[in-house]
Amino acid sequence: MLQPEKKRKENVIEYVLYLYHTQDTLRSLSLNMITIEEVLIEPQQLKTEDKLELKRHYESIVEEMERKGLENTGHIEEVYQIIGELSYVHNALINKLKDSAYRKLWETALPVIRELEAKANETAKNPIELCFNGLYGVMVLKMKQQEISKPTLQAVQTLNNMLKYLAKTYKEVLEGKISLK
Numbered sequence: 001m002l003q004p005e006k007k008r009k010e011n012v013i014e015y016v017l018y019l020y021h022t023q024d025t026l027r028s029l030s031l032n033m034i035t036i037e038e039v040l041i042e043p044q045q046l047k048t049e050d051k052l053e054l055k056r057h058y059e060s061i062v063e064e065m066e067r068k069g070l071e072n073t074g075h076i077e078e079v080y081q082i083i084g085e086l087s088y089v090h091n092a093l094i095n096k097l098k099d100s101a102y103r104k105l106w107e108t109a110l111p112v113i114r115e116l117e118a119k120a121n122e123t124a125k126n127p128i129e130l131c132f133n134g135l136y137g138v139m140v141l142k143m144k145q146q147e148i149s150k151p152t153l154q155a156v157q158t159l160n161n162m163l164k165y166l167a168k169t170y171k172e173v174l175e176g177k178i179s180l181k
Contacts, residue, residue, distance in 0.1 A: 004057065012082060013135075013167045019079050020136045022061060023070070031062045031071060080125070087128045089170045092180040102169070105162040112155040128166075131159045 004022075007015040029035045036058050041051050064076045093102040109131070116130045138156045141148050172178040 011167060012086070012170055013163050016079060016082055016132055017136055017139060019076065020132065021139070022058075023065065023075060023079075024140075026058065026062055026065065027071065031065060033059060033062060036062070083126065083129050083132065086166055086170055087126050089173055089180065090128055090166055093166070093169060096180065099169075102162075102165050105158075105165050109158045109162040112158050115155070128163075131163055134159050135163070 004015065004018055007018055025040070026036065029039060033055075037055060040058065041054050044051070044054070046054065061076060065071065068074070068076070070076065090106075093099040094106060110127075112134065113127045113130050116134045117127075120130070120133070134156060138148060138152065169178060173180060
């Protein structure tokens with residue numbers, strides 16, 4: 001099993017952030033599979049069959065990005081699908097299950113989400129996507145080793161706390177431990 005597949009099953013938040021990062025990385029390599037193989041696949045100490053599986057993984061993402069015109073911006077359908085599923089769980093936690101612990105996390109994160117929405121150049125489809133955009137933005141700043149203010153780190157922590165709870169519930173729904181019906 002590829003690492004991304006393992007991430008999807010174990011921690012959906014990390015998986016979505018992985019997909020954000022993978023899309024940006026593939027864009028930085030001009031969606032060129034030869035370059036992707038040279039830079040991303042060959043340097044890894046993987047068995048031949050694992051390298052082929054990883055190559056197929058990247059090829060499928062590149063093909064979708066090219067087919068849907070995502071060369072410069074946007075996300076593959078899987079990202080939107082997962083965010084949609086998380087949004088469904090979010091709404092169920094708030095409206096149907098009336099989960100007080102989650103509601104408190106949501107209310108704490110809401111000012112940050114509203115601030116992200118006000119600053120966004122493009123309109124995110126929903127608050128959960130805004131949370132991911134915020135987390136990913138800080139992740140990119142960290143990778144670039146840029147300084148991040150304490151208020152920004154605190155704001156992102158509120159998003160992270162909410163998404164962790166949401167991811168835990170999402171996993172329990174997928175495992176059949178919680179029903180949203």
